Amino acid sequence: MTISMIAAALWAGALGYLHMQGNAGFLDRMEASLADLRSHLLGPVSAPSVVSIVAIDDRTASANGYPLSRATLARLVETIGALKPKVIALDLLLVDPGPEEGDRALADALKSVPSVVAAAGVFPLSVQSVTSSAEDPLATIPVADRMMLPIARFADSAAIGVVNVSTDQGGTPRYVPLISRGAQRVDASFPLRVASLALGVNPAFTPATLTLGDRRLPTDVGQRLPLTFYGPRGTIPTFSAADALAGGIDAEAIEGRVVVIGSTVTGGGDVFPTPFDPVLPGVEVMSTAITRLISGDNIVRDGNVRSFDALLGVMLPVLVISLLGWRRSAAAYSAIAAVVLAWLVFNVVAFSHGYWFSAALPIAATLPPVLLFGAMELWLDRRRATHFAAQSDLLQRIEAPGLGEWLARDPSFLSRPVRQEASAVFVDLSGFTGLSEAIGAARVQQVLSGFFELVDDEARAHGGAITSFMGDGAMILFGLPRPADDDALRAAACAVGLGNRLRAWLSADPGLSGRKIGFKIGAHCGPVVASRLGTGARQQITATGDTVNVASRLMEVAASRGFELALSAALMSAAGAEATPSQQGDLGGPVSARIRGRAESIDVFLWRGHPL
Template identity: 55%
Template sequence: MRRPSLQTLIALLLTVAWSLGLGIAHLRGDIPFIDGAEATLTNLRNTLGGHSQPPDLVTIVAIDDETSRVAGRYPLPRATLARIVDAIAAQGPKAIALDVLLVDPGDEAGDAALEQSLKRTKVVLAAASIFPESRQRVVDNSNEPLARVPSALQFLEPQQRFADAASYGIVNLQTDKAGTPRFVPMLFRSGERIEPSFSLRVVSAASGEQTTVLSDHIKIGDRSIHTDAGYLMPLSFYGPRGTIRTISASAALSGQLPEAAIRDHVVVIGATVTGGGDVFPTPFDPVLPGVEVIATSITHLIAGDGLVRDRNVRFIDLYFAVGLPIAVVSLLSWRRSTIGLITVLGVVLLWFAVNVSTFKHGIWLSAALPIAATVPPALLFGAIQLWLDRRRATRFAEQSQLLQRIQAPGLAEHLARDPGLLAEPVHQEAAVVFIDINGFTGLSESIGPTAVRELLNGFYNLVDEEVTASGGAITSFMGDGAMILFGLPHPKPADPANAAHCCIRLAHRMRDWLSALPQGITSRIGFKIGAHFGTIVASRLGGGDRQQITATGDTVNVASRLMEVAAGHHAEAAISADLLLAAGRDSTPFKEGHLNGPIETSLRGRAGSLTIWLWRGRP
C-alpha cells in the first residue's frame, strides 16, 4: 500500500475510534465537557428559530407587584391565596397548578381557608427536592431505567393538611451550567420513593388520565411522552416573559378574571413579584419567571410540541458524530486544495442546515457532539498533512537544487514546469558550443586523482557561471569538456549572439584561470572552443528511469570538429561563418580579440568544406 493511503487509513481508523467513543458516552448520558458548548449552540438555534405562539392551553395567574400591594404583603396570606384559588375555580378551569411551596404552617384561619379551597376544586400543589449537588446530573450504566431518575436527599412536601386536600408533584428543573432550564424531570426518587413531577401531575389531573411509566418513555392515557435518559423532558421556550398569557392575581381578588382565559384551561398560579428570586435565564429573556417555565413544560406535555430528544435521537447523534468526521477527514485527504476546502465547508454547512432544520421541527439533535468528534481529528490530520507537505516541499526543493546541479542548468526549471518537455524529438535552430581542455589526458596521469578532481571542479564551475550568465544550457560535461546549447527549450533570435558572446567570455575566463594555476600545469594544458549554428534534433535520450536531454545532428558534429580546427591553427576558438553571420561579425564580443577569416576548411569525417573564422584573444 502506498504511504499516503496508509496515512489516510490510519487517520480514518483513529477518527472512528475517537468519534465512536464520544458517541457511546453520549448514549449513556451527557458528556460534561460538551454540555457548555451544547447549551450555547442550543441558545443559538432557539434564536435562529425566533419566537413562536404557544397553544392556547395554559394561563398564568401571576402573584405580581400589584397583587402584593393589594394583599398588603408578600408572601401572600394563606387566606388571600384561598380567595385567588376560589375565584379561579369559579371560572371552570381543567386544573389549577399552585406553584407555591406550602411547607411551613401559617395562621390557623388562613390555613383552614386554603384547605377548604383545595378540597373544593382540582388543585395540584408544588413540592421540591433537595439534592446533594447544586446541579442535577444522572449518569448511570445500569440497565434499570429508574436508576437514571434524579435522586434527591429528601422531598420538601406540603403541610399534611394540604397534601391530604390535593395532589402534589416535584417542581424542580434541570439546568445547564449557565442556569438555563433545559429539562424537566418527569420522575424523582428519594430512597425507595418515586414521585412524579409537578408538570406531569398537573397534566394527568387536567386530562383525568392515568400516568404509566414504561422502560423508555411515559404515557398519559394513550399519549406517549418522549423523554431523554432518566425520563427528562426537554424544554423549548416560546419567547420572552409574557409569551404565555399572564393575568395578575389581583384580577382574581377584584373579581375581574376573564372567563375565556380560565375556562377549560390549565391555570398556573405562581410568583412574578420583583425580588421574588424565582427567575431563570433563557435564550429570549434573561429573567424569565419560574412559573412561566413550569407553564411551558405543561404546555409541551398537553400539546406535544416540545423538543424530542430520546434514545432514538441520541442514536442519530451517534451516526452524525461518526459520519461527519469521517467525511471531513476523507475530503481533506482527497484534495488539500481550494476545491477540497470548499467541499469540506459545503459538507459542514449541509450538516449545520440539517441540524438547525430538525431543531426547528422539534427534534433536538446534538450540535456540540459532532463538532467535538470532528474538530480534533480534522485539525490533527490537517496539521500532520501540513507538516508532511512541508517536508515534501523541502525534499523537492533539495531535489530541485540537485537537479540544477546535475541536469542541464537552465533546463531544470523548464522540466519542473513541464514534465513532458522534449518527450518527443524536436527539430529546431540552435547554436552549439563545445569547449575542451588540451593536454588534459597526459596531465591527469601525472598529477593524481585528487588534483584532477580539483582541476575539473574549477573548470566546471567556470563554464557553469559563464554559460548561465549568457543564457545557455550545458547539456553535458564530458570529462574535460562541455557541450553547450543556445536555443532550448525554445529558439530565440538572440541565440547566435549569446553563443558568440559566451565563446569570448569562456576564452577570457579560461585564459585567466590557466594563468592562475601552477606553472607545471599551465605549461602543459590549454583550451579550444568550437561553435556552429544550424538545425539540431533536441530530445530525451535514455530509458524510463534515467534520461538525458541532449541534441544530435550535423550541427552538433560540426561544432565538435571545429575544436580540432581551432587547435590545429593555434586559435582559441573556431567559429562557423553561419554562426558569425547570424550573430553579426561586428558585434561587440569579437572586437575584444583578433578575428581571422574567412577560411575554407575540411572537417574530419565530413565531406565538403566549411567556411570558418578563427579567433584569438589579445595578450
Template identity: 50%
Template sequence: MRSRRVQLLVALLLTALWAAGIYAAHANGHLRFLDRLEATLTDWRTQIRGVQHPPDLVTIVAIDDTVVKRGGSYPLPRADLARVVDTIVQFKPKVVAIDLLLVDRSAAIGDATLANTLATGPMVLAAAAIFPSASETVEPSSDGPLAALPQAERFLLPLPSFADHAEVGVVNVATGQSGSPLAVPMLFRTRDKVELSFPLRVAARALDQPLTVAPDHLMLGDRTVPTDRDFALPITYYGPRRTIRTVSAQSIFDGTLSRAAIEDRIVVIGAAVAGGGDFYPTPFDSLMPGVEVISTAITHLVAGDGILRDRRVRIADAFAAILLPMLLVGLLAWRRSALGIMAAAAVMIAWAGLNGFAFTHGVWLNAATTLAATVPPVAIFASAQLWAGGRRAQYLAAKSRSLARLQAPAVQEWLARDPHFLSKPVRQNAAVVFIDLSGFTALSERIDPDALQEILKAFHAQIDKTAVDCGGMITGFLGDGAMILFGLPRTMPDDAARALTCAIELHRGVERWIASLPPAIGDQLGFKIGAHCGEIVASRLGESHQHITATGDTVNVASRLMEVAARNDARLALSNTLLDAADFHGAPDGVLTGPLLTQVRGRSGVVTVWFWRDRDGPVQDHTKAEAVD
C-alpha cells in the first residue's frame, strides 16, 4: 500500500510538471501548433453557440461588385469616394470610419474634393502597420505597460491632406496560425511612436470618451475594456457576412440610401469586392470581408459584448491545465477498474461542458493548451495502469491456478465471494472419504525417487479427478493418501450420496491404475478406503498460509475404517450411517457385504460397517461380528 502511494505521488508530480511546462511554453510563444488547434476548437464552439443578433450600432457601407461594375474600376476614384462620404455626412452619423488605405496620391481634383469632404464631419481614417518579418519584435529597452506591444517597422499613414481633417487608427488584425482573425490589437508601436487601432479610435470617437491605458486593460471613460495580452481585443463573430447591417455604396449613387441606416450610427466604409483580397475565413463564412471583421471589433468596444479573455481568464487556464490532468490521474489511480475510467470520463465531459458553457456566455477559456497538458500524461498513466493490471491479472490467474490445485472449484468461488469464510470454526454435517495406498512405504525403499514421484503424482491425479467430478473437496494429500470432504462450502442434501459415489469410483479407478503398473510395482501396492458421515468442525488453520480442514469424531471414524477394511481383507469400508444417509440399497454392478459390528481405534462404542467390491471381485464373508480389541 505504501509503495502504491509513493508511485501515485510520483505520477502526480510528473503530471503537474508536464502540465506546467506545456502551459509556460505556450504562454511564451512556443508550441505554435496549439494556436491552430485552439482556432479550430474556437470555430466549433462558435458554431455550437450559433448565430447571434448584433447590437444595431454599426452600418457597413460596402464598396462591392455592384459599385465596381458601375464605375468600371477599383479602387474607387477619390471623387466617387468623396460623393459617398458627403452623402453619409448629410444624414448625420455619429462617426464615419473609412476602412480604406488613402496612402497614395490620385487625381488632384479628386484628392482635393475628398479632403474637403473629410472636413465636414467626424472622421476616422485607416492606417496600416508594416512589420519587419512574420515574427513581431519587441523593444527590449522599453518599460511600462506598453513594453510588450508588437513593434512595427513603420506605419502607412493617410496622405497629410486627408489626415489633417480626421483621426487615424491602425487597421491590422491578428490572424494567427489558422488565418482566421481571433483578435484585433488595440495598440501598435514603432521605436518612437504608439498608435491606436482603427476600431479603438472609432469607438472612442463614437462614445466621446477619453482613453486610458492601464497595465492589463483599457478604459474608455469610466468603462473597462478587458483585453488579452499585448492589449489585443478577442473577437467572436455574430454570424456570416452581412449579419452586421450592410448597405451597398451603389444605393448612394442611385439615391436610394435610407436615412435611418445612417443617422446617429457608426458608419464604416470598406471594400467587399470579390478578388479584392481583404477577406478572411471565419466560423460562419469562408470569405468574410475585412470591413465586417473590423466592424465586429467596433461593435464589441461600443456595446461591451466582446468575449472575455484577460489576465484572470489566463490564470483560470493555468489552473485548469495543471489541475485537470492531476485529477484524472488521481481518479484512474483511485479505482483501477471501470469505475475509475467512468469517473475520469465524467470529469473530462464536465470540463468540456464547462468550457463550452463559458464560451457561449462570453468567457473564452483555452481548450487546446489544457488538452495538450492533459491527454499525454493521462494516456501514459492509463497505459501503465493497463499494463500493471495485466500483470496483476496474470499474477492472480497464477494464484488462482495454484489455489485450484489445493481447493475445490466451489470453495474457490465461495472464498472469492466471502474472504472470511471459515475464519471462525463452524460445526455442521458432512461426509468424509479417506484413501491410502498400502505397501507404498516398502516400495519407496527399493525404487528410484524419480520413479516414486511419478507413481505418487499419478495416484494423486486419480484422486483429484474423482473428487472434483463428484463435487468433493480435497482438504489435503497425506503423503500416499488423501482426505476428501463433502459438505463445504455449505451442506447439501446429497453430500452422503456423492461421498458414496466418490468412494466407489476411487475403488474402481485406483484398482485399474494399479493394474496398469508394471507387475514389479503393481504387485507391491494395494489400497484401502474408508467413508463415514456425521457432524464435523470445519475451520481454517494457519496464519500466513492457511488451509481448510475438518476435525471431530466423524473424521476419526472415517480414517479408522481404512484399518477395518485392511483387517477384513477388503478395500472399501462404508459406515452404516453413510449408507442410510445416502439412501443406498445396493447397485447392480457391485456387491455389498456385511454388516460387521466392530470397534475402531481411539473411540468407544461399536460401528456398523459394510464392505463394497465390484461384482467380478473375490467373494468374502464379513457377516460375523469382529472381536472387539
C-alpha cells in the first residue's frame, strides 16, 4: 500500500505541476466540460446593470444593408451618444478605409464621446501556450504574427482594444487575454480598455493581479481573465440598432452605461457556443467580460487556486488509497464516499461563490492510481483465494470428508480438548523395516505411496479421519467432528475392508508377494480426548487416551495369534448385529487377551480373511 500511495502522489504531483503551468491540455478539456456542468447545475443569474448591447441584427441589416455604411455607423454613434452613455464600444473591425465622407463622419462621432474600437491579433497557431512567470507579466503573453488595427483616422479618434478570446477545443470562450502583444506593440484587450474608460482609471498589472483603481482582480496564467457567463442570449440587455437609429430606445437603457455595438446578423459568423446558449453572439461575449471587469464579479482562478488544486490533487488519491488499504469494509467505503461527496459539494459551492477550483485535476489524479490499486488488490485477492482453495483442497485430501468444511465453518474446533466417544482403527505393515533396506529409497517411496492411497480410500469410503500417518502405519478415527451412532459399525467395516484390500495389494505386487511382508489391524471404541496438538503455525488433530492405546496394542494381539485383525468385544457390541466380518473371512472369539501396559485383560474377536 505504501508503494501505491507514493506512486499516486508522484502521478498527482506531475499533473499538478502541469496544471500550475497552464499547459495540461487534456485536463483543460476535461475541466471545460465539468465547468459547463457546474454552470448548468447553478443555472443562469441576472447580470449587473452595467452594459447594454445595441445589435446590428437582421432587422437593421434589412433596413440599412449589411455591413452598415460608415455614415450609418456615424449616425448610430451620434444617436447613442446623445443619450449620455459612459462609453461607446464598437465591436467591429474598421481596418479598411471607406468613403471619405462616411469615415470622416464616424471619426467625428467617435471623438464626441468616450469610445473604443476593435482590433484583432492574428496568431501563427490556433492553439497558444501560456506559462507562468514571477518576474515579467508580459513574458507570459503570446506574440501575434500581425495585428489587425483600425485605420489611423479611427485610431486617433478612439481608444483601441483587442477582441481576441481564448476558447477550448469546442469553441467555448474560457478566457479573455487582458493584454495582446504584436511585434512592435502591446495593447489592452477590448473589455479591459472599455472597463478602464468606464471607471476612469488606468490598469496596472502584477504577475497574478489586475488593478483597476481600488479594485484588485486576480488573473490566471498568462494575464488571462477567466470567463463564465450569466446566461443565454439576451441576459445582457440587447436592443436593435434599427430602433436606436429611429430614436426608439429609452434613455434609461443607455444613460450612465457602457454601450457595446456589434453584429448579431444571422450567418455573420461571430457566435460562440456557451453553457447556456449554443450560438451566443460575440458582442455578448465581449459585453460579459466588460461587465465582469467593471462589477468585479469575475470568477477567481489564479495561482493560489491552482496551488490548492495541486495540493488537493495529491491529497485525495493518497487518502482514498489509504482508506481502501486500511480495511475494505462498509465503513471504509462509506468514508471514501463521504470524502468524495464533501469534495464535490465544496467544488460546486466554491464555483457558485466565484472560485473556480479544478474538478478535472482531482479526478485525473485519483482515478488511475485508485483503479490500479484496486486491480492489484483484486489480483492479490484472487491469488489468496487460489492459495486458500489449494489449502482447502489439501485439507480435504488429508482430513476425512466433512472435517475440512467443519474447520472452515468453525475455526475454533478442538482449540480446547474435548472428551467424547469414538472408535479407533490402527493398521501397520509387518516386516517393512527389513524390506526398506533391501529395495532402496525410490521403491520404498513407491510402496508407501500405494499403502497410503489404499488406507486413505478405505477411510474415506467409511467416513473416517486419518489423524496420523506414520510411514508404514496409520490411525483412523471415527467420531469427528461429532460422534455418531454408527461410528463403531463403520470402524469395523473399515478394518475388514482394509484387511481384504491389503491382502490383495500385497499379493498383486510382484516385488512384495515373495517377501515376508504382512499387516496387522486393531480396532476398539470408547472415550477419547480429541484435541489439536502443536503450535499456532502448525497443528495436528488427534485423539489420545486409553481407547487409542488399546486399539494400537490390539495389532500385537492379532499378530501374536496369527490373525490379521483384532476387534475388541466392546467395538463389536457397539457395532451391533449389522457387523458381520465372518462373511468375508474367519472370525473367532471372543477370547480373553492381555494388553501390553494394561493390568486387565479384555475380550477380543480375531479375524483372518479368506485366502485369495
